Amino acid sequence: MKTLKLMMAxxxxxxxxWGAAAPAQAQQLVVATFGGKSPEHMxxxxxxAFTADTGIKVEQVIVPGKMLAGMQAQQxxxxxxxxxxxxxxxxxxxxxxxxxxxxxxxxxxxxxxxKDYAVVRPNGFANKRGALLIVxxxxxxxxxxxxxxxxxxxxxxxxxxxxxSFQFLEALAFGAYxxxxxxxxxxxxxxxxxxxxxxxxxxxxxxxxxxxxxxxQLLSSGEVQMGLLWNGIPPQILGEGNVxxxxxVSWDGAVTYSQWTAVYNNGPNTETAWKFLKWLNTHPEAVxxxxxxxxxxxxxxxxxxxxxxxxxxxxPVKDHGVPTLPVNTEWxxxxxxxxxxxxxxxxNYIN
Numbered sequence: 001m002k003t004l005k006l007m008m009a010x011x012x013x014x015x016x017x018w019g020a021a022a023p024a025q026a027q028q029l030v031v032a033t034f035g036g037k038s039p040e041h042m043x044x045x046x047x048x049a050f051t052a053d054t055g056i057k058v059e060q061v062i063v064p065g066k067m068l069a070g071m072q073a074q075q076x077x078x079x080x081x082x083x084x085x086x087x088x089x090x091x092x093x094x095x096x097x098x099x100x101x102x103x104x105x106x107x108x109x110x111x112x113x114x115k116d117y118a119v120v121r122p123n124g125f126a127n128k129r130g131a132l133l134i135v136x137x138x139x140x141x142x143x144x145x146x147x148x149x150x151x152x153x154x155x156x157x158x159x160x161x162x163x164x165s166f167q168f169l170e171a172l173a174f175g176a177y178x179x180x181x182x183x184x185x186x187x188x189x190x191x192x193x194x195x196x197x198x199x200x201x202x203x204x205x206x207x208x209x210x211x212x213x214x215x216x217q218l219l220s221s222g223e224v225q226m227g228l229l230w231n232g233i234p235p236q237i238l239g240e241g242n243v244x245x246x247x248x249v250s251w252d253g254a255v256t257y258s259q260w261t262a263v264y265n266n267g268p269n270t271e272t273a274w275k276f277l278k279w280l281n282t283h284p285e286a287v288x289x290x291x292x293x294x295x296x297x298x299x300x301x302x303x304x305x306x307x308x309x310x311x312x313x314x315x316p317v318k319d320h321g322v323p324t325l326p327v328n329t330e331w332x333x334x335x336x337x338x339x340x341x342x343x344x345x346x347x348n349y350i351n
Contacts, residue, residue: 094329125261130316133228136159162209231315287300
């Protein structure tokens with residue numbers, strides 16, 4: 001009973017904390033987003049144009065790595081303050097969907113979205129294709145791993161590592177493949193094997209990052225020598241000529257995933273959120289500009305056609321000549337007791 005009371009008290013405190021950041025108003029949209037440069041890029045390329053066209057103001061709540069915890073607190077206390085997000089990770093989308101935190105798309109909006117997006121679910125759509133791949137600073141180590149198996153070999157390839165704090169399913173998939181599971185056999189996960197691989201890496205992990213700015217600083221400062229990084233960041237680093245970083249990249253065992261857009265259940269401005277999704281899908285140039293500023297491709301077909309060849313070269317859709325691993329969120333959602341074990345493992349792993 002004491003544990004239950006403590007959990008509810010914590011949820012209430014979290015809901016109050018995040019809710020206070022963005023009070024709901026008429027004709028306003030409250031968007032939960034990652035950190036780094038993403039909020040700036042969204043403002044410049046999408047939200048300012050949406051406001052100019054509609055008069056609807058957009059408030060961004062920056063919660064990198066805390067989107068799931070924040071929404072859980074709000075739903076459990078009945079005090080939902082966010083309307084939508086354009087940046088739910090695959091793992092978080094699966095969890096929120098399973099828990100009923102996401103609103104079903106109206107039929108007319110789903111029909112519109114299905115024309116331009118390949119993956120549309122009843123309560124969200126995959127707006128971006130991403131990959132988590134191996135990077136290594138050649139200036140900081142004697143030798144860089146070129147395969148997932150080498151990355152797992154912490155004795156032959158010593159050095160501090162990093163990975164995202166919230167992409168647990170992607171990390172487990174990578175661990176399974178790095179330990180020797182064939183790419184087409186990674187899912188359903190051999191969870192014990194995947195966990196054993198990640199536990200082998202754990203002593204070398206200097207930090208779990210939740211935004212690209214932190215990841216880049218860790219590489220530049222030398223605090224981290226190698227790790228798993230989002231595919232949109234290496235071309236930016238390579239193009240900057242940072243004297244502290246000579247980046248080597250490997251796509252072997254890169255875990256490919258979708259980033260999702262979804263509207264939250266019981267949000268303060270749900271009808272406004274649907275208006276925004278309609279507007280967004282009629283402005284592919286804005287979508288393309290935002291994605292290109294992020295250094296990534298977009299899953300919007302019309303917008304992808306507007307992007308540069310350089311962006312497309314770093315897309316996970318391109319054949320990079322080595323095995324890559326599509327993350328299977330459907331398996332995770334149906335995993336039952338195994339899902340609970342994964343959740344508990346990851347909570348302990350990153351702390």
